[in-house]
Amino acid sequence: MTVTPIPTPSATPDQIEPTKLVARKPRLRRRTPGERIFNAVNIVLLTGFALMCLIPFIHVIGSSFATPGELATSNFVLIPKEWTLAAWQYILSTPTIFRAMGVSVFVTVVGTFLSLVVTAMMAYALAKPYLLGRRSINFLVIFTMLFSGGMIPTFIVVSKLGLLDSLWSLILPATVNAFNLVIMRNFFQGIPDSLEEAARIDGCSEIGVFLRVVLPLSMASIATIGLFYAVTYWNTYMGAVLYINDSSKWPIQVLLRQVVIVSSGMNADATVVDVVPPAQSVKMAVIAVATLPMLAVYPFVQRYFVKGAMIGSVKG
CATH class of the missing domain: 1.10.3720.10 (MetI-like)
Structure with missing residues (x-):
């Protein structure tokens, strides 16, 4: 007794090759003028608050390296004109x-x-x-x-x-x-x-x-x-x-x-x-x-x- 094989349909090239999915980049929504103004105001305000917190500490560090003469003539020093380690040498000694x-x-x-x-x-x-x-x-x-x-x-x-x-x-x-x-x-x-x-x-x-x-x-x-x-x-x-x-x-x-x-x-x-x-x-x-x-x-x-x-x- 002979067994006749069942013919299988031939696969087309489209079925053999995997489907290629093309990823599309999401389209960014353009910001409105109001949003741009809001972001700019936020950046300015936050930068100002950050400087308000940072400037006093910079003043302390800068004044510790300044000369006594500069501190006597200037009430607010951020970056001293003439650097000296005398104060640090004094406290560390x-x-x-x-x-x-x-x-x-x-x-x-x-x-x-x-x-x-x-x-x-x-x-x-x-x-x-x-x-x-x-x-x-x-x-x-x-x-x-x-x-x-x-x-x-x-x-x-x-x-x-x-x-x-x-x-x-x-x-x-x-x-x-x-x-x-x-x-x-x-x-x-x-x-x-x-x-x-x-x-x-x-x-x-x-x-x-x-x-x-x-x-x-x-x-x-x-x-x-x-x-x-x-x-x-x-x-x-x-x-x-x-x-x-x-x-x-x-x-x-x-x-x-x-x-x-x-x-x-x-x-x-x-x-x-x-x-x-x-x-x-x-x-x-x-x-x-x-x-x-x-x-x-x-x-x-x-x-x-x-x-x-x-x-x-x-x-x-």
Whole structure:
């Protein structure tokens, strides 16, 4: 028995070659005159605001490299006519600046780490609806944003705890900020519960869920709150004036105050700033030294800043 093969229709060349799709570039819509004017006005305004923020810092840097004669004849210096390193040599030749910088760095690093740990743990607990007394604790936190004990009661508490003349007096009273706590709590409330339930099914404890699930998803909020805390600790001034009597434990901001007072001819502790009254350029150099560390840290957390602050402030 012979089997006759079934003839197959011959394929045409059009069917063999794949169809070529020609991608057309989207046609850009021409901007109207009103849109062009609007964009031009925006560019001018934003450039003006940027210069308003940048020019004072350029003035400080430029004045730190200017000669005393130029600063005496000109009240506003951006680019000095004659450059000198005398002011920078003066502040870098004395150990006082480095000691104060070391105090500020210690307070900022340790304080920021401790504040993030305490704030994150407290915010995670307050973000859970099953926490007993959650409403009362939230009320007490919000209450401190509106009312506080004041300077004298806080000084008495710090004194009774034996923290006077200790660097911990600059850290512990500012460990938790109510505003930062509310932002982080709202951020934690936006994390889906299904992720935490899945981790618990896999055997994670509550601490394991917090460390392995919640914190990795909250890097934007943590970086933002960390920047808030770091700036607060770095700019510590009033607490150091109230609680620190030993000049060797003063942070950079208090030393900057002494530099300004001595340069103005007022009475101050001259031994703190090496007896020699600093010139205007020295004052500008100290301001630059006190500002540069925060400017160096900000670019690394800037990409998290807007995301972390906005998400934590609109949810919950």
